[in-house]
Amino acid sequence: MSKQPASKTNLKPRVSGGVPWWILGIMAVLGAGIIFGLVKRSIPEDPAQLFEQALVATDKQDADSIRSIAEKLAAYPEFANEKKLLDGILQLGSSRPLKAIVLLKEASEEPELREKSLMLLGNAYAQSENLQKSVETFETVLKENKDSNDARFRLASIYKEMLALDLSLSHLETLITAEYKLPESCRMRGDILFDRRQFSEAANDYEAAIGADKNNPINSMIAERLVQSLLKISDMKRAEQYLALLDQSPAKGFFEAEQILQSGDLTKMGVAVESLRKNASFDPRSHVLYGRLKLKEGTAEKAAEGIAGLRASLEFLTRNAELFQVLADLAKLAGNEDLSMAAQQNVDQLQALDKEFLNQLTAVSKTQDGYEERLKLAQLSLDIGQLEFSTQVYQSLTNAYPDKAQEIAVLKEQLYTVLPPMVALPLPAEQKNATPSEAATETKEATTPPPATTPEAATNPEPASTPEAASKGSDQPAAEPTPSAESVPATDAK
Structure with missing residues (x-):
């Protein structure tokens, strides 16, 4: 009787209980992760760090993050004023300035939060159309910190709205010298000077505004006022440099018609003027050019x-x-x-x-x-x-x-x-x-x-x-948008 040879197959070693070693390895890693997460959750969050994160979220207009952090800060009584500041920001961003005013006034009592709170408080007063209180608040910021260009810029803007133009110009002069928000500051001063018929000075400011930020999406609007100013002082050569920014603006058509009129090509001028009178019939300049053309024809x-x-x-x-x-x-x-x-x-x-x-x-x-x-x-x-x-x-x-x-x-x-x-x-x-x-x-x-x-x-x-x-109106600076329900006001003051 023949004997079967013994099997030479090597059996894989097994760990106790029959579970492969690699499964135990995975379980160990997962277990460590769970334990780490539990330990991490058991460590209290740093409220100061949370508040800094909220300020970053404010700059990003991330209302959800601000709201979440404000809720967490409720667990830290010593951060009550920080929470009021965040709640005030949320109220202001939701177009509820009166509620924001109460919160921000209380937050401003905290020395470390004072300037930031006052800046937001001034904005809240402005949003509630209490311009005088807004001015008083920003003046307080400037009195306590004479280098606060944020407050100075807001004052310049509000004084312009109040038609206190001398005060606005005074602040704008300081801001422009400090090169603070040059596109906005130069444009604002240019608009004031334009209304005062100081066209040469206005043109200089409009040029500076464009030069300070050549990628500014509103440069076409600034260029239109610039070209108008230069036409007023008959500086055609300088105005021509900015035609490319005008796109299909009527200002470009008026400039080109003026150029043709000065060249003496009356036939070409007639075509240009008729186009303007058709497409810009409510603009007096088109009819003035028509009349000048008829005068040029001389009979x-x-x-x-x-x-x-x-x-x-x-x-x-x-x-x-x-x-x-x-x-x-x-x-x-x-x-x-x-x-x-x-x-x-x-x-x-x-x-x-x-x-x-x-x-x-x-x-x-x-x-x-x-x-x-x-x-x-x-x-x-x-x-x-x-x-x-x-x-x-x-x-x-x-x-x-x-x-x-x-x-x-x-x-x-x-x-x-x-x-x-x-x-x-x-x-x-x-x-x-x-x-x-x-x-x-x-x-x-x-x-x-x-x-x-x-x-x-x-x-x-x-x-x-x-x-x-x-x-x-083409001569007004762009109005500040009213915050939507989920918008968050920027906090420039640090």
Whole structure:
């Protein structure tokens, strides 16, 4: 009987219990991780570190992280003020400034949190439209820390809104010297100087704003004001350098038309002007260029044609001195002395009002308060066709005097009514289809959309190309956005 040879297969060693060694290894690693996690959770979090993380989250506008950390800080009574600061930030970011004010005032009692809390408190007052308390708060920051450019910048902005322009300019001078937020600071000062008709100085600031940040997404807006300023001082060569920034802005079309007019190519000029009058019909500059073209053609027949061509625009552009000057010159060339005289009287009276406006602006700029003085400024700017600036003044008054909001709202209705010319124009009967008052009524009924898109706003000497743009205004800095429910205010003060 044959014997089976013994099997030579080597049995794999087994650990006790029959579990392979590599499974035990995995279990050991996992167990260590679990134990590590449990140990880590058992170690208290550092509240100071949590607060620093919350400040980083604030800079990132991460409301969820701020809220989570604020809840954790509730377990640390000694960090009660830090929690109030974070809660105040959340309230401010949710557009609840009155609740934020209470929290931030309490947080500001903590010396280490004082400057940051006061900066946010000033913003909360501004958001609640209490500009005077906002100013007082930022002035306190500046008094306690004269090097706080954050507070100085906010003061410059609020003083500009309050039309306390001398104070705004004083702070902006310091900020620009310190090269603090140059694009914003230079643009803000440029806007003030533009409104004061200091076009050369305004152009310098607009150039500096663009040069300080060539990738700024609003450089096209700044360039538009820059080109307007340079055209006012007839610096065509310098203005040409910024055309590329204008994209398809009407300012580019106006510059190119001015260039063609100066070159003497009247045929090409005619095409350019007709395009502007079609696409920027509410902008007085397009009609002024048309009139200048007819003057350049130099005959009585062409002058009469120009008068006829301006008739429609004169029904709603009733307070533009430059347009009336062109009309006076055309009427003189056409031999219509009565019309020339009436147009010139409009020019003279508008120029007198313009001087009064500038004097009133100078007086108001020296003060932080004064309802009647600012009301007079709004009316004067309306009288000379500067509807954008008039709108700005009315908005400033509404914010500063909320108890007079209803009265101001009634006065603002004037912005949507075409005023008659200072002196009635004796236009030839065949060229006239409505009296100034009738034209005002017809224009408003035919073309007045809601207040934000009113074509009459284009009587401003520097309006935009469309009724909508004209009413918004191209000379105002971008307003600070109202925080959404989940937005978080930045905390620049460290």
